Amino acid sequence: MIDALKILDQLKRNGLIRDYAIGGGYGVxxxxxxxxxxxxxxxxxxxxxxEFHALYDYFRKARYKIENVYIVIAEMPVQFxxxxxxxxxxxxxxxxxxxxxxxxxxxxxxxxxxxxTLLMAFRPKDKMVIPHLLELADMKKLTSMIERFSNEKTPxxxxxxxxxxxxx
Amino acid sequence: xxxxxxxxxxxxxxxxxxxxxxxxxxxxKRLPFAKKIExxxxxxxxxxxRQPH
Numbered sequence: 001m002i003d004a005l006k007i008l009d010q011l012k013r014n015g016l017i018r019d020y021a022i023g024g025g026y027g028v029x030x031x032x033x034x035x036x037x038x039x040x041x042x043x044x045x046x047x048x049x050x051e052f053h054a055l056y057d058y059f060r061k062a063r064y065k066i067e068n069v070y071i072v073i074a075e076m077p078v079q080f081x082x083x084x085x086x087x088x089x090x091x092x093x094x095x096x097x098x099x100x101x102x103x104x105x106x107x108x109x110x111x112x113x114x115x116x117t118l119l120m121a122f123r124p125k126d127k128m129v130i131p132h133l134l135e136l137a138d139m140k141k142l143t144s145m146i147e148r149f150s151n152e153k154t155p156x157x158x159x160x161x162x163x164x165x166x167x168x
Numbered sequence: 169x170x171x172x173x174x175x176x177x178x179x180x181x182x183x184x185x186x187x188x189x190x191x192x193x194x195x196x197k198r199l200p201f202a203k204k205i206e207x208x209x210x211x212x213x214x215x216x217x218r219q220p221h
Contacts, residue, residue, distance in 0.1 A: 001203065001205050001208070001209065002195045002202075026205075026208075027206060029201070029204050030201050030204070031197070032197055033192075033196035033204075034196060034199075034204040034207040034211070035208070036207050036208065036211045036212065036215065037208055038212065099201065101201050101202050102202050102206070108201075123174045166217070
């Protein structure tokens with residue numbers, strides 16, 4: 001994981017990656033007690049699909065192993081989630097928290113944006129951790145962001161409501 | 169955890185069990201990210217070892 005972060009940091013310095021932030025299981029691990037996580041979800045700030053393809057081309061030419069949706073970086077399967085997928089990702093990466101891990105400068109999604117991305121995925125394992133993350137979140141920030149990004153296809157507001165009803 | 173071994177009353181046992189679990193979770197939550205990464209990597213290695221060949 002640390003070696004994968006070193007490579008990502010290098011790619012950012014080289015300009016191949018504009019900006020990125022850790023999310024998914026490792027994002028959850030930043031805030032909560034450690035849980036077993038096999039892959040690293042990286043939210044990418046990217047403007048166009050071409051930019052994203054250029055990154056994949058780089059990995060292909062540099063002979064990185066590509067397995068399904070993962071690029072194996074320093075033995076860590078990394079899934080890149082570009083901001084072209086959803087406007088929430090763009091904002092989440094820009095507002096991500098700057099951290100340093102073993103001397104490496106990186107970013108992790110804030111608790112509020114991490115919750116929002118988990119509400120987007122809404123798998124059983126996401127539903128399990130959201131209540132614990134809610135304890136750390138600024139509810140005012142979260143609800144106003146959820147309102148802005150909710151739509152019929154991804155009803156983040158309704159999903160959050162369901163989680164909150166489960167806690168009560 | 170030692171305390172748990174001496175509790176005979178089941179209601180009391182689960183109360184202490186719950187409290188100890190919450191304390192442990194809170195302690196783990198406060199660890200630095202680098203330490204948490206180390207723990208996850210150890211979990212992964214142990215999980216691989218447990219899998220049948």
